[in-house]
Amino acid sequence: MGNTHPGATSPFGMVSACPYSGAYPTGYGRYAKNTEGVPEEMFDRLQASGFTHFQQSGTGAIRKYYNYVRVTPMVQPLDALGESWELHDEVAEAGYYAATLDTGVRSEITVGAKVAVHRYTFPEHRSARVVIDLSCGGLGIDLGRTVPLRAQAESMGYGQAQGTVVMEGVPLSVYIEADTPGWRQMLWYDRRLIDGGTRLDFDSIRHTTLRPFGMLFMGSIRAGQTVEIRMGFSLRGHEQAKRNLERECGRDSEPAFNVVRTRTRARWREHVGKVQVEGGTTARRTVFGTALYHSLIKPCVADDESPFWPNSGPYAFDVCTMWDIYKTQLPLLAAIAPERHTDILESLIRVCEEEGNFPIGYRMARGADRFFRQASALAHTALADAHALGRAGIDWSWALVHMVDDLRRMYGEDFFEHGVVHPITHTLDLAYAHHCTARVARSLNDGRLADDLERRGRQWVNAFDPATGLLRDSEFYEGGKWNYSFRLVHDMAARIALAGGDDAFIGMLDRFFGYGADPVKQPGQCPQPAEMAAGYALHRFEGLNNEPDMEAPWSYHWAGRPDKTAEVVQAALTWQFGTGPGGLPGNDDSGGLSSWYVWASLGLFPVAGQNLFLINAPAFGRSVLQAGDSEFVIETSGHRETPIGVDGLDRDPPVQYVQSATLNGEALHTTHLSAADVHRGGRLHLKLGPEPSTWGHQLRPPSLS
Template identity: 50%
Template sequence: MLEENREAERSTYEPARPRDCVNPFIGTEPVDLPPPTGLAAKWWWPKPQVGNTHPGACRPMGTVSATAYTGGYPTGYGRYGKSLEGKPVPFIDRMLVSGFTHFQPSGVGAIRKYYNYCRVTPLTAEIGGLGALGTAWEVLDEQASPGYYACRLDKSGIRAEITVTPRGAVHRYTFPKSERASLAVDFSHGGIHIEDGRTIPLRAEFRLLGTRTAEACVTMEGLPIRAAVEVHGFGPADFESSLWVAGEPLTGEREKSYDYIRESNYQPFGVVFSGPTEEGQVVEVHVAFSFRSRQQAWRSLSGGARDFDSARTVTESCWDDKLGRIDVSGGTETERRVFYSALYHSLIKPCEANDESPFWPWDGPFYFDFSTMWDMYKTQLPLVLSLFPQHGADLINSMLTVVEMEGNFPIGYRLARGYDRFAHQASALAHVVIADAFNRGLEGIDWDRAVTMMWKDAGRAYGEAFLQDGVVHPITHTLDLAYGCYCTAQVAQSIGDDATATKMMRLAGRWSNAYDDNGLLRESTYYEGTLWNYSFRLLHDMAGRIALHGGDEKFVADLDRFFGFGAPDVSIPGRQPSAEEMAEGYALGRFEGLNNEPDMEVPYAYVYAGRHDRTCEIVRAGMAQMYGDSPGGMVGNDDSGAMSSWYVWNAIGLFPVAGQNVYLIGSPIFTRSQLRLGNGSIFTIEAPETSAERKYVASATLNGKPLQRPYLRWQDIAAGATLHLEMTAKRTAWTTKRPPSVSVNEC
């Protein structure tokens, strides 16, 4: 029925501006899609069934995001408590907010604290004034679009609007008539309202500089955050400003500082601006941040925007540029909304803060919030590198500086100082991203420096045992490290370092040590999955991998088992599933159905065994049934845009093999997609007859010439070309050619 409705939409659909198609609320509520049917009903969801996104204002890969604050897990927005599996449990029965905060993760799981800094709260005397600080009010009339968030607060009737600038935010509050309206800024605020979720400062200093300006420097999780604040809109009559601590004004004090704050002596603190307001009076708060100096915070504030409307216009223009890099035609109105919302979510992270690194004293590229790089590296980062080469080069150079300054490439890099707390989840992911940048020919990167850092990092942490023994547990790290060595070899060979290239290629062959005689991964511990979820990941030697498995027939048969072809439907975990229920689900050894990322690329493993038709069936089932345009339109955590970018790639009919110069051809849902690349070229994908039924590729041409291979190189795309796909409703062996493998021919 769902497919019939989508087909009916096609006849009445008229394209709209990309920004108008974005729904930032997608992923903010637990999944509300129809129960899966057909093949999708065989997939099992082990992780929380909510996108964990937020609808706040942000710029593309912007430093600051700003949204309403409830204390919900994990972004600070939403009604749900800590959730690691199943449907999340509400911790409040309706949206209640205590203000508006800055810096949020996007779609992540157990990040918990480190974010939601500098809470701004509008107040009136009629609801208690400063004494009501910390109270939560119901949110009404929420609206959101790229770069803009708005709502109305119950009780006070205050309308709140937020937009962002390159290094800050502009808040606009429309007040009712009040004998005293206030804007309280809580510099000490951070974290969320769950156990161990609050972040408190280590030290702080804050001051009033004038009657309408203030500044602060607060050290959160080892990171000094400087804030500059300016208020516009209160009249001169009866206007006041003051510092406050624990909700009480500090009369006569202009500055205050704290050293060594801990739970036992912590009290909230900040500044408050207040004055009488008439009905409809508008007050703006301009906030800017720096991780380096107060002077830079003030420069960012003065150069940010004259007023709310100008800030919003500039930010929306940035989104128009970025979202306009892909233009799609055909499909349904729903598919277009899902697509551009997914593209929007794919471009929020990582966050650019060039010239603002708090960890080294010189200017240059600095990016943070690779909060889930073990997910992002497969789809989200390849999308950024493909469409935005300057961002890509800066991102790589930032990572190279991180490894020089901190001694290792990050697996997850947040807005906090500290060792790599996510090292147990994966290894050598930066090597894959650097190889992606190399294969795309990004300029402005010192590849000699890159090889040096890649080579040094290969032996850290789990790499030490890998180099010594050829295998390491968790066994997935063996695959990670072997693949990282392959990625290093590619770049080393390009700079003429044959010795490093030869050594790295030899080490890259150790991927086979991870598998047993049945062609599956050895028994080990597995992060968020089982050996089945990792056994079919795409490697640099898929020909050797399939041979080790026993050949095409057995490989395909085990893939069919993994995806549930011919199997009974599964039971999806509900709220607070028992340990026994989860164990039974994991024992299925089943595809996680785009609820989680460990096996997100596995539908394309069929292509290496000559079964492109199976890939088409799986990706179409995933796009049709695991994504929607409602707040519950994600079946699992978006993880910094990883799941959203999976949809973006598959909807246009391509899939990047991370770390390789290979883009696999899939099954597009749009009749025409145009990618506007950073070099000015336009790459077009045409599939004029595509539909829910016509999902198989019958034939292909590239620039009018027959294409007999199921993949493209970056050179095919970057030069500007047209890929034309003839689609059919019949299963067909479109091509018997396989994508490249190192044991057959070099990638």
């Protein structure tokens, strides 16, 4: 379950829109909350009670998601609000979604960065209506409902209305324009119309006192006649929501739906066009395009929209979570969306300034850090990489102040005092963050600070047990000591020596990836605890659904065996991804997993925090990455097209190995490039063959020691 949705989105846009069933986790679909095995169905059909706004993309394990401001086209009485109707004839395109409800209403939605436009085509009816439910929020699972704390709704005359709901401490305002000729416009409460009322105010709402409320437009309609509902959103009040609507919808004669759809489609074309591939089967190209699309949905970057600080500038949310995106997605955005990447980092610095810490996860809700158990101090990696690239637009002296301060928060205080902390994985995080911060400090000529940070950064070794070469026993978040033991630390040479040298380290990796082992039976629906415990006890690679495992295949590079990386990565690209439902091997996690797929298909892997890319055999014969104003070309000779599992494979296709490489015409004997090499543009040529070679066996990627 990738936990993505087919609703309308805009690149890094604040607003998304999707049919709403209440299912976990995005509000779309049929499945209940599940973290192990095959998910159980909540419904026996694909259905919707309307169309909501603001969804996560690919995340899991959180009970409350947005799904605010439900819009429902109806030919039934208002009493039927909340019923669900089966969806038919779904169409999903970049920036556009359409489906037909069982009631015969054809529903189309498009979104811009801060607006949504709905278009409904009704059957003939004397009392059709479009109902807007401002009280909707969250999911239809246990403890999944989000209840507004305060709310206000106002009917402002013909075809205009506005409302604000305070959800999880955030005031979300919407300004609405309705193109519904001759229809009545009314407020409603508890599924009853308020005749003649123009305003609703709720100063305090509780779960026990909540009754649905909102506004509606209703009247007679001819068969095939359409109505258009235009909605501008803001976290800073109605007036800004109205300005957002006017800015994105325009005021010309063309319907706003067409204007917004065309502009959003153009934005998607511009963003997705930053990566071009040649060759590949239809299925492989489809999965690659989908992965690139998913990589560009989140985080949301809403300029001048922070509800928590009054200043202008970018406000990034749905950083859900840094644990998911710092390894793969942020380096991808740094290359193909550098301005938005800078905006995200600038927003993280502002969060730290305003709220006291860099977030591990940051949603559109009060409380920056709800994910501290996952990891510590991850923003430091992205900031260090951006500084190494000379990224403008950030006050680096001020950023360094916050990077240093953040190292002492939460588990960081114990690390500062003792050089080790449990959960033991946080020792690795904090040591790595000290190393990254030291790089920034030294470049800013603060040598004394850099020396101290580097000294503490070497304490990563305290996390490992010299007797086993693995991490010490501890608690682990979504994994175990084997999953986390192959992190790409900043001194891989010393880490491999700690494991007993190249051969011992390669043997550990081979065991982890199941070389020579029997196939593992996957758990089914509602697996018993004993079955899950037996699976975890195998200490095996869980697949790319588990973030710690994303970088593990690339550990072979530091042991001089990039051919082994090629085998594991190409097996993952072949078998773990497909074009249909279930085409992702686990949560897409805001695009983190999809970004891994993009990089792996290009034959590159970014080592976050080290200004480094690793090289591997690509999945396409030729690729072009538009990095800022430059083009980085990856071309091959000897490349063979290989199908993927969705094409009906019954055995592994042959692995392709790098035999030799050149960079800009010069022989390249190393298996790595600096990030600067990629970002300044150039031409990487890889000669491929069907047998492992000695390329990369001698010259290893850099290590601190």
